Amino acid sequence: xxxxxxxxxxxTSFFTHAGxxxxxxxxxxxxxxxxxxxxxxxxxxxxxxxxxxxxxxLSFPGKVINGSVCFAGTELTNLKEKKMxxxxxxxxxxxxxxxxxxxxxxYTVGNQIMESLLRHQKLNRGEARKKAIEMLxxxxxxxxxxxxxxxxxxxxxxxxxxxxxAMALCCKPKLLIADEPTTALDVTIQAQIIExxxxxxxxxxxxxxxxxxxxxxxxELCSRVIVMYAGSVVEKGTTRDVFYNPRHxxxxxxxxxxxxVNADHKERLIPxxxxxxxxxxxxxxxxxxxxxxxxxQICAQTQPPLSQLGxxxxxxxxxxxxxxxxxxxxx
Amino acid sequence: MGKDHIxxxxxxxxxxxxxxxxxxxxxxxxQAVDDVSFHICRGETLGLVGESGCGKTTVGxxxxxxxxxxxxxxxxxxxxxxxxxxKEMLALRKRMQIIFQDPYASxxxxxxxxxxxxxxxxxxxxxxGPKLREQAMELLQKVGMSxxxxxxxxxxxxxxxxxxxxxxxxxxxxxxFIVCDEPISALDVSIQAQVVNLLEDLQHEMGLTYLFIAHDxxxxxxxxxxxxxxxxxxxxxxxxxxxxxxxxxxxxTRALLSAIPVPDPDIAEHKQRVILxxxxxxxxxxxxxxxxxxxxQYALDICSQLNPEMVQVGAQHMVACHLMx
Ligand SMILES: Nc1ncnc2c1ncn2[C@@H]1O[C@H](COP(=O)(O)OP(=O)(O)OP(=O)(O)O)[C@@H](O)[C@H]1O
Ligand SMILES: Nc1ncnc2c1ncn2[C@@H]1O[C@H](COP(=O)(O)OP(=O)(O)O)[C@@H](O)[C@H]1O
Ligand code: SF4
Ligand code: SF4
Ligand SMILES: [Mg+2]
Ligand SMILES: [Mg+2]
Numbered sequence: 001x002x003x004x005x006x007x008x009x010x011x012t013s014f015f016t017h018a019g020x021x022x023x024x025x026x027x028x029x030x031x032x033x034x035x036x037x038x039x040x041x042x043x044x045x046x047x048x049x050x051x052x053x054x055x056x057x058l059s060f061p062g063k064v065i066n067g068s069v070c071f072a073g074t075e076l077t078n079l080k081e082k083k084m085x086x087x088x089x090x091x092x093x094x095x096x097x098x099x100x101x102x103x104x105x106x107y108t109v110g111n112q113i114m115e116s117l118l119r120h121q122k123l124n125r126g127e128a129r130k131k132a133i134e135m136l137x138x139x140x141x142x143x144x145x146x147x148x149x150x151x152x153x154x155x156x157x158x159x160x161x162x163x164x165x166a167m168a169l170c171c172k173p174k175l176l177i178a179d180e181p182t183t184a185l186d187v188t189i190q191a192q193i194i195e196x197x198x199x200x201x202x203x204x205x206x207x208x209x210x211x212x213x214x215x216x217x218x219x220e221l222c223s224r225v226i227v228m229y230a231g232s233v234v235e236k237g238t239t240r241d242v243f244y245n246p247r248h249x250x251x252x253x254x255x256x257x258x259x260x261v262n263a264d265h266k267e268r269l270i271p272x273x274x275x276x277x278x279x280x281x282x283x284x285x286x287x288x289x290x291x292x293x294x295x296x297q298i299c300a301q302t303q304p305p306l307s308q309l310g311x312x313x314x315x316x317x318x319x320x321x322x323x324x325x326x327x328x329x330x331x
Numbered sequence: 332m333g334k335d336h337i338x339x340x341x342x343x344x345x346x347x348x349x350x351x352x353x354x355x356x357x358x359x360x361x362q363a364v365d366d367v368s369f370h371i372c373r374g375e376t377l378g379l380v381g382e383s384g385c386g387k388t389t390v391g392x393x394x395x396x397x398x399x400x401x402x403x404x405x406x407x408x409x410x411x412x413x414x415x416x417x418k419e420m421l422a423l424r425k426r427m428q429i430i431f432q433d434p435y436a437s438x439x440x441x442x443x444x445x446x447x448x449x450x451x452x453x454x455x456x457x458x459x460g461p462k463l464r465e466q467a468m469e470l471l472q473k474v475g476m477s478x479x480x481x482x483x484x485x486x487x488x489x490x491x492x493x494x495x496x497x498x499x500x501x502x503x504x505x506x507x508f509i510v511c512d513e514p515i516s517a518l519d520v521s522i523q524a525q526v527v528n529l530l531e532d533l534q535h536e537m538g539l540t541y542l543f544i545a546h547d548x549x550x551x552x553x554x555x556x557x558x559x560x561x562x563x564x565x566x567x568x569x570x571x572x573x574x575x576x577x578x579x580x581x582x583x584t585r586a587l588l589s590a591i592p593v594p595d596p597d598i599a600e601h602k603q604r605v606i607l608x609x610x611x612x613x614x615x616x617x618x619x620x621x622x623x624x625x626x627x628q629y630a631l632d633i634c635s636q637l638n639p640e641m642v643q644v645g646a647q648h649m650v651a652c653h654l655m656x
Contacts (some may be wrong), residue, residue: 042519142609155608157383185524186382186546188607191590195606213520216592220599239596257524258594259553266553268531271524275489 003032004207005054010067012053021279023049026067030176036201036208036219038239040254041228042276043100047211050228051177054209055094056084072174075273088089090120093168095161097180103152109136110148111172120171137167137276138198147226152280158189165196172204179211192283194220202241215258224312228253230277230287233306239315247315250288252329286318292317336407337396338508338540344403346386350615359615361456364391365564366403367642373507376534376541376570378547379445380557380587384613386564387544391510394542395427396420408507415418425455428501432513434493438485444471444496445481447481451503467469470499491522502537508569511543515550523547527554538638545570548580552576557647560584563622564614566641582648583623 012024021174024046031037039047054069056076069076070091076084088094096102102114117123123131130147136144139162140159152160162179163172168176178197182190200206200222210221214282218225218239225242225248227235235248253272260267274291285300286292298318307320319327346364364386372376379387392398394405396412405413412423427449431437432438438447449467452458458466468478474495475635486495494514499508511530515523527550533539545551551558558575560583568581579585586605593599596613607626612618620635627634631653639651 003474042521158610187548188382188586189610190592191604192606195591195604212591215520215594216599219594219596220592220602243594243596253521255594257381257521259549261549261552261576261591261593269524269530269553271529273525275522276519280606 002033003030004024004033004072005209006068006070006282007050008070009055010050011052011065012049012058012061013065015061016280019280022282023231023279024053025063027084027225027228027233028067029233029236031207031209033207034201034205035173035224036197036222038212038222038225039209040225042116042213042214042217042274043227044279046181046231047228049231051094051209051211054177055088055092056081057088058059071189077277085177086120089173090171090176091114093171093173093176095164095176095181096169097179103128103160105152110153111165112150114166116167117170131170132166135170136163138169139163139166140167140192141166158192159190160184161185161193162196166254167192169200169206171205175209176200177209177211180191180213181210182217183212183214190217197221206326215243215254228284229255231279232287234288234317234318235315237310237315241310245313246249246329247309247313247320248288248290248317249294249319250313253291264305274275278298286316296324336373337370338373338375338408339542340404340406341390342368342404344368344393345388345401345407346398347401354385357505360563361614362613364393365617367564367566368403369566369569371398371508371540371542374513374538375541376543376555376559378551378563379542380452380551381545381556381561382545382587383546384614386613386614387561388512390430390561391512391542393481395429395508395510396428405651413648421455425451425457425504425509426506427495427508428504428506429510429515429651430494430497430501433517434490434497435517437497438493440485441570443482443484444488447496448481448499449483451500455504457504466503467499470503471572472497473502473533474499475525489522490518491525492524494518495529498526498533502533505537506539507544508540511541511544514543516545516547523550530554546579549589563611563617565622565651567623567652568648568650569641570626570645570650574645574648578645578648580644580655581623581652582629582654598646621651 010024014021014023016286041047051062064077106227110132114128117128117131134145136147141162142149170180184191201208222239225239226233229250235251256270259269272291277287285302286304289295291301296318304316304318306314308314318324344364344367348361348363350359350361364604381387382643393400414597445467448470449463452463452466467481471478471480476495515526543554555572558572559566562583568584579588586607589605609626611626624630633653637651641647641649641651644654644655
């Protein structure tokens with residue numbers, strides 16, 4: 001599989017009054033053509049900053065301080081804003097978490113979709129209108145001809161999210177970055193959106209980066225997963241590697257803390273104790289150390305490197321060092 | 332008193348909101364909750380699920396009389412509280428508390444944690460002076476926080492910690508019954524489990540009874556003894572929790588359950604989904620007959636004419652659908 005996106009050693013920081021917030025630390029991953037990958041992690045783990053860094057949308061005091069982002073052969077980190085604007089919306093589509101803040105309340109939905117089409121493609125208004133109707137029906141909005149003239153507040157949350165997807169897709173982007181596209185939605189609407197994304201991937205071969213904290217959504221949609229903690233990639237691999245053979249204690253904790261729906265009698269949940277770390281003045285060592293049941297002396301001193309565990313499977317934990325004690329994941 | 336002692340019972344509970352549509356506009360009525368009957372036994376957790384806007388919060392707030400019911404009856408511990416005035420409710424307020432959805436908005440930012448937690452004790456005249464402080468410290472300890480945090484402010488804490496503060500506050504007056512209105516929705520997965528465990532421990536320790544509102548169906552199943560499913564102001568199915576997941580009968584319940592994403596790639600790959608078309612209709616003009624009929628793939632002629640009543644289909648299992656009668 002050829003890659004549409006290659007992210008190498010990307011680091012992003014926010015230079016605030018209080019000091020440097022290291023939001024993303026040395027992360028690398030690829031996205032294949034027509035592939036959906038998932039990025040999971042708790043809030044504050046750096047998922048959104050990763051996508052903003054890719055899109056060159058960081059604002060002051062945020063800055064990419066190292067690494068490269070290569071999209072379809074073009075390096076994006078040093079691309080001029082003019083050129084970047086052509087990539088955004090045209091070649092990379094983005095869906096944000098909150099559809100209300102990203103749609104303009106004073107323009108009709110039709111106007112907003114058409115504007116994006118007119119900006120990026122050589123179409124006249126009639127063609128743009130036809131295309132907008134086509135996009136709205138593609139994302140499952142009934143009666144699109146009438147809907148075109150309505151304002152965002154006349155749509156429900158789920159429909160607004162579908163409008164966002166329609167806008168992100170209207171120029172047939174090669175890559176779609178969806179930042180928690182379903183977090184604010186009800187499960188039934190979430191199911192509609194998941195099916196829609198699956199369809200896009202299969203039918204028009206769109207590559208997808210799905211950012212979420214819902215492991216269920218990842219299992220349904222993604223072929224590979226990246227697990228982030230405190231700005232670092234702590235584990236990555238195929239979805240099956242990460243769900244069936246997780247090797248990092250944080251991944252163990254994540255998987256253990258969700259209740260099993262089919263369980264016959266209830267078992268006590270196993271949470272991860274403690275809080276995610278403050279990214280300002282992070283201590284040396286493994287970022288998960290204060291919450292890890294298996295922490296050893298070295299963990300507090302030196303950050304563990306990513307170990308290769310399989311063709312695609314990597315994890316960053318000292319337990320994977322040949323000299324470390326053997327630890328089994330509970331349950 | 333055993334588990335079968337009923338602590339709270341509603342009978343045909345109705346709550347409508349009047350919307351003022353300008354000076355000459357017609358008055359619109361939001362039928363937020365319509366003819367809802369259920370009971371909760373002492374020490375039990377009743378879960379309440381359904382899509383956004385279906386009336387869960389309204390049920391929770393009405394049963395503890397934060398809203399005046401439009402019609403129907405609420406009985407708490409054998410006493411009919413439907414018509415009680417605010418003054419008469421005061422003594423009962425101690426026994427019924429609520430924990431809110433948003434741990435960021437629900438705590439007063441200008442009060443210290445100690446004051447927040449001990450305020451209910453003060454209001455009900457249960458403690459004062461140094462005793463207040465002492466009890467606040469005990470409460471913080473009870474919810475797994477350091478008593479030293481008493482002089483800090485809410486913004487200094489994470490979402491999970493703030494939710495613990497909210498729980499400590501609810502516990503201050505030693506209640507019997509707590510409405511938990513989506514207490515974990517705003518929290519990260521690993522922190523959700525911490526809070527759910529805490530709620531379970533406190534329930535065992537203090538014999539608490541919960542009405543647990545949520546839209547995360549796997550967490551609700553975990554914590555509830557029985558679960559009620561709501562759609563557009565109506566209770567459409569009520570059953571013991573594992574029964575509901577194994578044998579969902581209402582078409583809406585089935586769709587809701589099949590929508591849960593399963594965190595297991597092999598199962599996910601072969602899963603067949605019931606995808607609901609469209610959105611929930613407005614509660615201002617809900618469809619006549621069965622309110623679910625506009626999205627139901629099984630709808631019959633009768634469904635647009637007659638509202639299906641709740642019928643008993645198992646020992647603890649009730650459902651409101653014409654297919655079942
Ligand atoms: N104070 C109010 N005035 C007017 N309408 C209201 C009021 N409170 C709630 N409603 C309406 O009543 C219906 C039920 O609302 P409720 O808050 O109970 O829903 P919910 O099931 O808790 O939803 P969510 O999952 O989004 O919290 C909605 O249509 C809502 O807009
Ligand atoms: N504008 C900003 N200024 C300072 N810090 C920021 C800013 N935006 C994000 N951060 C920090 O970067 C880290 C990662 O944030 P983010 O990528 O938004 O997390 P998430 O994984 O929830 O999407 C967090 O610690 C956050 O506080
Ligand atoms: S490196 Fe050490 S602290 Fe970090 S996850 Fe592995 S065992 Fe735990
Ligand atoms: S009563 Fe009719 S419309 Fe309502 S759920 Fe049953 S079959 Fe569907
Ligand atoms: Mg984010
Ligand atoms: Mg609510």
